[in-house]
Structure formats: structure tokens, C-alpha cells
Amino acid sequence: MTSSLSVRVARLKQDQVLDAAIAVFARKGFHAASMRDVAAAAGVAPGSIYNHFENKAALLLAIIDRMSARAAEATPLPPADANLRDLLIAAIRTPLAAMTGETTELFRVILAEVLVDRDLAEQFRRRVLDPMLSACGDVLASHLPQVSRDTWLRMVSAIVLGLILQRLIDGDAVLPLPEDLADALLAGLQDVAP
Amino acid sequence: MTSSLSVRVARLKQDQVLDAAIAVFARKGFHAASMRDVAAAAGVAPGSIYNHFENKAALLLAIIDRMSARAAEATPLPPADANLRDLLIAAIRTPLAAMTGETTELFRVILAEVLVDRDLAEQFRRRVLDPMLSACGDVLASHLPQVSRDTWLRMVSAIVLGLILQRLIDGDAVLPLPEDLADALLAGLQDVAP
Amino acid sequence: MTSSLSVRVARLKQDQVLDAAIAVFARKGFHAASMRDVAAAAGVAPGSIYNHFENKAALLLAIIDRMSARAAEATPLPPADANLRDLLIAAIRTPLAAMTGETTELFRVILAEVLVDRDLAEQFRRRVLDPMLSACGDVLASHLPQVSRDTWLRMVSAIVLGLILQRLIDGDAVLPLPEDLADALLAGLQDVAP
Amino acid sequence: MTSSLSVRVARLKQDQVLDAAIAVFARKGFHAASMRDVAAAAGVAPGSIYNHFENKAALLLAIIDRMSARAAEATPLPPADANLRDLLIAAIRTPLAAMTGETTELFRVILAEVLVDRDLAEQFRRRVLDPMLSACGDVLASHLPQVSRDTWLRMVSAIVLGLILQRLIDGDAVLPLPEDLADALLAGLQDVAP
DNA sequence: TATGAATGAGGGTTCATTCAT
DNA sequence: GATGAATGAACCCTCATTCAT
16 A cells, blocks of 8 residues: 555655644744745755645645644533533633643734735634634523524633733733633623622 | 924924834735835835834834824723723723724734734733723722622623624624623623523 | 567657657747646656656757657658759748647747757757758759859748748748749849839 | 936946846856846846846846847938849848847847747837848838739848848858848849759 | 935745655 | 655845945
């Protein structure tokens, strides 16, 4: 099965280059990182990158692909009989928990480009953001009356995104616990107000 | 008072360049815009920019300065006797309302750079983000018991940031009304859950 | 006769590659065509070309070889008793008639390289140009007195080359008929001049 | 008159670069010559070339411009009462005489590109070829009956082009004298044929 | 202070060629 | 012989920045 072997080797090299690209982009940013940098980090010649990726932008797309895959496998489906509190906690904690180490930097780099590249934004939204935010959204939605569903979904999504953004901008920021956020959302402000 | 006059003229030129930079960066993005572009838009020679700003990055810092000033003046202090609902609405609406036209694009561009430049991030957080988010925060805080104050502030901040981000990524996104968001936050989820 | 067979197979592959090179060079030009293009058109791997040809330039030489062979077989020897008019017509028409479709484009490409590569020019002149132009020249020469022979040969050659060049440069150019050219050359200008 | 001065200086630099480009292209050919080569020959930095010419192709166009100008000034209008023989001689000799030293190499380089670049060909034909060939053509035409005019013009043009091409391909080729060519054309072949 | 031509490092990318399989 | 991934030099061009005027 020579074919299978060479295909596997090819994919390995591709991953090797992609790993390097991720590391380099995370460290220097997309624009500041040169293809030469990526090649050096991957231990290949500059021209070799183009055997695996059409151009620099394709590296970004491939990174989004990988994030998409990781997001999918990192999102546990909540049990059907979960109560609302647990659902809220899961909806908030899962994406935040995914933001560790390299993934954080990856998200940072991708987001920076996404803000400036319309096409990339479309890909990012479809492949990463929507799955990440709506995973528990469906179940959450089933607990809510139609009228306020959209508001709540948007709100929870915004909270997650906003918290991530805060962490991206200020690495030292101490984010509240998902449990506390869930409790606050559940109880509402009415009771605590004077 | 020759000095004063020349100083005023200098500041005028500086503003002229900065206006051009804002327009160009907003339209083409920071990296895609060249100093030549900025100079052309400002009606000056490329070299002249460096009489007013040390380098390209300094333009970004100056833009943040200006955003900071505008954010301050655009944030109306709420009346001391405002009720909680109105405060929430203001806290959410004000920053969202500021995101119109060029400001949106500028925010997009700055944010993209901020994500990648640590020093710029620090400036941005201190000069733009914190004032923007905490403007009504203080008053809001006064209505809340100490224990949940941080959670709520973070949450409202995150909602605002998250909604802005969603709009930046998906220009077609329909965001919920601040009133609906405030009402939902006030009432909480508890009552609507089955 | 294994050797003979493998030799024949080898020559077949070689022709296959050469055909592809001709087609690709004619379509894209020598510099614009990459070895990858040629390989793809030939249905072989890029590296395989180098089993048959030393390098890209060798392909050009081989093409000239083939043109030389074709030129030889395409040039009918005029009957010994042909009259001068028919000889002139043949001398002009034959090379022009050979310039059809792909051959035209090939000639164009070769000529472009020949103009810039001294060694290639030498080959081209000896192998293609001289045979092409002098085919009927010998017979033509036999009708002419020694003194004016060279002038006439050069002139007829130049006419043919010049017409081809005009067509290469301006595809829409309408060239005069060989018959008319022959008649004009035969009669001379003297009579028509006032 | 600062403006006038700077304009003149600019044109000088431009000429300096163009001279270098001509020399380098003539020596190495268009494709083989790099912008670095041209810059080095011109004694400027690589990037400086782009202050005067949009890109490498623009250098070629500028060279054509220059050839066009030289061709125009090198073509003396024949006296109205010139006889046919002198006209023929002039029509043949003038373009051939222009092909000296650098101009020859220039013509070689331009022609090589013209054969491969359709747009360039159009420019070349309009700006250089047509003026060069038709200069004496008009006067020549006035001596000819309408019916054979086109044939003769094409033929004389072809002779000139063909002779030039022969010299470009074979630098050692000994071309016939314009006088002999004119005499042969005038007398025709009829009389010399047995 | 304003200019804008000059700079030259560095960018992404191509491609003829090699060589281990 | 055939392969095609790997190579890396070289390509054209951009652009932030400088500096003589």
C-alpha cells in the first residue's frame, strides 16, 4: 500500500508545516511572520511550503480548519435531561476552557485577520464560531419561550465572545467563574436591586 | 505670540494627517494602507508625515488617543437617580450606538492590531476599552451588592464587547435591542424556565 | 532484441514529451511555460523529462531538430525544367504555406529565443532557415548570371522572412499572393515607372 | 524655475536608467536580465527604478518610445522630384543604416519580446515599424499604378525586415548593397532569365 | 517645516533541477 | 526508467523611512 503510506507521509509533512505556521503566527502575528520564518520553524525550505499550501492565506484557512475540527471534538453534547443551570454553565465553560495555551494564540491570530479579511470572516464564522457558540445553544433554546430565545442566545454568545476578547486583550484579566455567571443570569438583577 | 500660532498650525496639520490616516486605515486596513496612501489622502508629501508622527505605529496610537477623547465625550453621565433598567440600557446602547460608519471600521482595524501588538493592547485597554465599558459601570455598581458586582460588570462588558465583535465579524448580524437585553438581564432566566 | 525494443520505447516517450513541449511552448511561450506544464501536457512526472532531455534549453534544440526534419520533407524539389516564374512562386509559397496553426506559433517562439541566444541562433540558421530558404534557391540560381545571383537569392530570402515576420507581428496583415510577387519581381519596376 | 530644473534632473535620471536597461537587455536579453542588473548598471538602488518606470515591462515600452523617436529623426524625407531608383535605395538603406551598434541590439531585444507579447507587438508596429517602413513608402507609392502598389510596398518592406532579421540571426551575414537591390528590383528577372 | 526621490531590506512566490524512493 | 516532493536561489516588486534640497 505504497499510496497509503506516501499519503500519510504527505499529511505528516503538511501537519509539520501547519504546526510551525501556528507557532510562528502566534508568536509574531500573521503579517509580521514571513514564509521564511514558517519554513525555518518547520525545518523545510521556503519553497517546500508551497507543495502543501497554495499560499500564505491558505495557511490561515488550514488553521481555521484545524480549529474547526478541535472545536467539534471539544464540544460535548449535553445530556437531554440536563437542567438549565448546567446547560448555561456548559455553554459558557466549554469555549472558555478550550482557550488554553496555543489555542488562545491561534484564536488571537485568526481573529486579528478575520477582522480585516471579509472572506476569512465568513469561513471563521461558519466553521468555528457558529459551532462553538451554538453547540449547547439548541438545547438551551428548548428551555426558553420563543419570544426571548433569540435575545438570550445572542446574549450568551456575546458573553462568551466578550470574555474571550477580554482575555485576548488583557492576558491578566480574571474572568468570573461560569457558575457565577450562570447563577447571575438565572436569578436576574431584579432581586438584587434595592 | 508667534509660537502659539505656529503651534496651532502644527496641530492643524497633525489633525489633517490623522484624519487622513483614520480614513485610509478604516478603508484599507492598517497593513494594506501605505504611508504613501495616508500622505496622498492628507494632501501632503510622504516625508512630511514624519514631521508629526514618529512612524506608522505612532499613527495608530494617535488614533487611539482620539478615540479615547471621543469615547469620553460621547458617554453621558447617567442621572444619579436613574433606575436600574435605564442604566443597563444606557450601558449597552451607548457603546453600540457609537459604532457607526467609519468608527466601526476604525474599531475593527484597531482591534485587529491590538490583538497582535501587546503594547498597543495595553494602551487600547486603558484609554478606550475601560472608559467605554466602565462609564456607566460605576453607577451600575452602586446598585449591586458587593458580592456579585464584579460578575455583573464583567458580564455586561462582555455582552457589549461580544455584540460589537459579532457585528464586526458578520456585518449582517441582527443584534437584539438594548431594551430587550436589559429586560432579560433584569428578569433572569429562572422564571421562564419550565 | 530487447535493446531495440527498449530503444524504441524510449524514443516514443521522448517524442511524447517533445510533442507536449511543442504544444505548450507554442501556446504559452518558452519562458512562460514551466517544465511542470510540459510534464503535465506529456502525462509524465516533471522529473521524468530529465531522463530524455538534459534541460529546458535542450527541448528547444530538439524542437529545432524536428522543424529541420519537417522542413526538409515539406520542401518539394522543383522539376528540373520548371520555368522561372513557377520556381519563384514555389520558393515563396512553400515556406509561407508551412506557416499554419501551431507551426506559426512554434516559429514565433523559436525565433524569439533565437534572437537572444547566440548558440541557438547558429543551430536555427543551419538547420531550419538555410534549408527552408535555399531549397528552391539552387534551381533558381541556375537561371541567373553569376553576378546578380547572390543579390537575388538574398532578396527572395529576405522577402520570405520579412513576410513571415510581418505576419508574426501583425496577425491581421494581409500578405500579397506569391503569384503577384513573382510577377512583380519578374517584370521589375522599370516599366511601370513614369 | 525650480520646477523646470527638477523636471530636467528627473528626466536625466530616467534616461540614465533607460540607458542602463538598454545596455543590460541588449547584453543578456529581457528575461535573463534582472531589475537588479539594470539598477546596478544604472548606479541606483533596485527600488529606485520604480520611481521612474512602473515595472519591468514599462522599460520595454520606454525603449520602444526611444526607438520611435530615433526612427522619426533618422528618416529624411526624400525630395519630391527624386527618381524611382534613388527612392528605392533610400527606402532600403535608411532602415538598414539605422541598425548600428546598440540600435541593433535594441531591435533584437525588442523584437524577441514583441514576438511573444501581443500588446507590445501592437505598440511596436505602430510606433516603430510602420514609420520606419512607410517613410519613403508614400513617395514610392506615387510612382506606382494603383493595382500593384500594395504588392510592391509589402515586398520592399519585407525585404528590409527580412534583411534585418538575417543580420540579427547571423551577425556575419553579408547583405547586398541597397544599390544592387534597387537595380535588381527595377530591372526585374525577366531579362536575365535565359 | 515641507518635500519627494532614493533607499535597500524584505516580502511572497516561482521554478528548473535533483535525488531518494 | 519513473516519480514527485524537496530544494533554494532568484525573481519582481513594495514600502517605511531618510535626507538633501
